[in-house]
Amino acid sequence: VVTSLTNPTVKAVRALHLRKARDESGLFVAEGLKNVTEGVEQGIAPQILMFGKEAASHPLLKAAVRATEDAGGEVIEVTQDILAKVSRRDNPQAVVGVFKQRFVPLTAFQPASAPCWVALHRVRDPGNLGTIIRTADAAGCGAVILVGECCDPYSVEAVRATMGSVFAVPLAKASEAEFAAWRRDWPGSVVGTLLSAEVDHRQADYVRPSLILMGNEQQGLPPEMAALCDVNVKIPMRGRADSLNLSVATGIMIYAAT
Known part of the structure; x- marks a missing residue:
């Protein structure tokens, strides 16, 4: 379980609240199991998947974990405090996914x-x-x-x-x-x-x-x-x-x- 706000992955996800970081990385944050599941069901796997302990046993999260790992992404369990910092909310979602941006010509x-x-x-x-x-x-x-x-x-x-x-x-x-x-x-x-x-x-x-x-x-x-x-x-x-x-x-x- 990752507990440190100085963890490189945590810092990278927090930075995606800034447009400059999103533009440079081509990534974005989707909060909540519903949003993450929507991506997975569309065949779009997260590059990073963060989740809290309370969501660990949910079948939809397990499917998202498999999709992330199959795509070579990173899966980490984090504390409630880290989820709050990443989401910039006092009552954060228990699941956060980082996905690649997609624009069509x-x-x-x-x-x-x-x-x-x-x-x-x-x-x-x-x-x-x-x-x-x-x-x-x-x-x-x-x-x-x-x-x-x-x-x-x-x-x-x-x-x-x-x-x-x-x-x-x-x-x-x-x-x-x-x-x-x-x-x-x-x-x-x-x-x-x-x-x-x-x-x-x-x-x-x-x-x-x-x-x-x-x-x-x-x-x-x-x-x-x-x-x-x-x-x-x-x-x-x-x-x-x-x-x-x-x-x-x-x-x-x-x-x-x-």
Whole structure:
């Protein structure tokens, strides 16, 4: 049982809370047996698996241990104190997995393979991003594409919000120019949301596969991104609120398109 916070593996996992460490290593942390099991069931084994004594006998953990060892990964039992330090939580999960990040190039996607796809321009909030990934998974979307400078989908906060869907939904990164060039060959509708739009999102003509393009939390879609859309729509506001949370709005658009 590892008890020291100065253990090299423990220090490496703790460092993955920092984006610099994630970018340099290409790794990320997934907390909890459910999240780790989601990865294992998708055929993605942890490179490092840490667990507390209370989880040692759980059959799902035993399966995760086998998958990790079969893939040449490292398995260590740790104390509750180490789990708290690694998770930066007072009441930590009993299992923590470290996995390799996965990004798919835009050219690898087959648009006809799914009825709806999601592109996010400069999304800033990791909780929103994680929730959108989870919603995209629930709706059977083909991928979530991050356009421009976005927050990290593999941050601890974003991964928590995905509830395991980070392993099921392909992720891609692209600059604005790369996305614009790729979008030219899109065979279905590209639909954006704008407060100034006149078309109700329920009345738009969604031609599958639909590509939903959403702007960031503060500014929405800038003109140059809105211009890439075949149609821009609005979600009606009947109360005093003049806008929706980005993840809620994206969920509404996903299900309108599917």
